[in-house]
Amino acid sequence: MAGKGGANPATYSPSPTTQKKKAPLFKEDWVRPDGRGFHQCRPAFFRTGAVNAASGSAYAEFGNTKVIVSVFGPRESKKAMMYSDTGRLNCNVSFTTFATPVRGQGSDHKEYTAMLHKALEGAIILESFPKTTVDVFALVLESSGSDLPVVISCASLALADAGIMMYDLVASVSVSCVSKNLVIDPIFEEENYQDGSLMITCMPSRYEITQLTVTGEWSTPKINEGMQLCLDACAKLAKIMRSCLKEAASDSQDVLLSCSISCFCFVLFFFLLNIERNFLLEGVREGEMPCLACPANFVLMTSSKNAKKILIVIGMVWFIKKRFGPNLCK
Known part of the structure; x- marks a missing residue:
């Protein structure tokens, strides 16, 4: 509302006593x-x-x-x-x-x-x-x-x-x-x-x-x-x-290596299973059952080609265990 003539004009400035100061949260030794x-x-x-x-x-x-x-x-x-x-x-x-x-x-x-x-x-x-x-x-x-x-x-x-x-x-x-x-x-x-x-x-x-x-x-x-x-x-x-x-x-x-070793062992299992199946068939045809528990009989009964494969597989398994075994156990 405007003031009357001759009166002091109205003001909306805040009073100095009404100004709020932010209380200090941190003191000198805080x-x-x-x-x-x-x-x-x-x-x-x-x-x-x-x-x-x-x-x-x-x-x-x-x-x-x-x-x-x-x-x-x-x-x-x-x-x-x-x-x-x-x-x-x-x-x-x-x-x-x-x-x-x-x-x-x-x-x-x-x-x-x-x-x-x-x-x-x-x-x-x-x-x-x-x-x-x-x-x-x-x-x-x-x-x-x-x-x-x-x-x-x-x-x-x-x-x-x-x-x-x-x-x-x-x-x-x-x-x-x-x-x-x-x-x-x-x-x-x-x-x-x-x-x-x-x-x-x-x-x-x-x-x-x-x-x-x-x-x-x-x-x-x-x-x-x-x-x-x-x-x-x-x-x-x-x-x-x-x-x-x-x-x-x-x-x-480590995950990739574990998956690779798992796949390798899976293939190796079927490879050895196929060899054992051939041994059993040969033993049945000849009228005798071969003793696969003996490593000497196991190698002697295989052909030279299969023996080389087995030695290569054993060597690879030994190398993987020797090289990556400690990391896989973590």
Whole structure:
């Protein structure tokens, strides 16, 4: 309502006494809610092959933050375009409806999608799959802080599992400035009260940074310290990711070797069964039953060609047992 003539004009500015200030959660001598040190990261767990229908997939768990990434392709691009010497990378980051404490808010995250694309694009050799598309779908199952670094690291592992050619694995770590302290790998509560954040995505083996994101006010010494913390953590995280790939490769080799040995034993069984059947028929025709339990009679009753086959089979079985026996027993 407008004031009358000569009266002071009305105002809607809030009174200084009614302004609410956010109560400081962290004091000068505070400790992290999960009991970690300021420069201590959460335990990281990786597993590949989480989605059978995808070309490659990975599951990552950093504390209570859980992410699963699926990679499809390279496959023909659906969009009509001219021939290109480089491939296309499509990324999508979404949250489940139960990912956050507030239920029913699961949706696509456009900002995370753009940052994921920027972080991975510099590490993938796009020239290796021209005129095709690689689709990366990241789903945050549970959000508990530092979601984007976990998504980027998990997506890099999924691309490697899919056989996409890359210059190096991509690892990502973030640091928050909370109450004049630098805390690495912050959780949700710490991110809500941070004064600034810094996230680095890099290729540790090549010592190259693919993405650097800084928010808030940072002094030069603080930003140098934060970058060094992130780079050191990325190098250690990349070792965990490589060990996960090595374990997956060794497991697949063991399964392939076990299947090969099973097929070989199956063929060997029918081969020996056929030889034994021929021995029995020859013994019945001659009016006597051969003693197959005696190795000397077993070899003498065979032809020279069959004896050579048996010796070759025995030699192969001994070699496989000697060479791969310890690995099969793991």
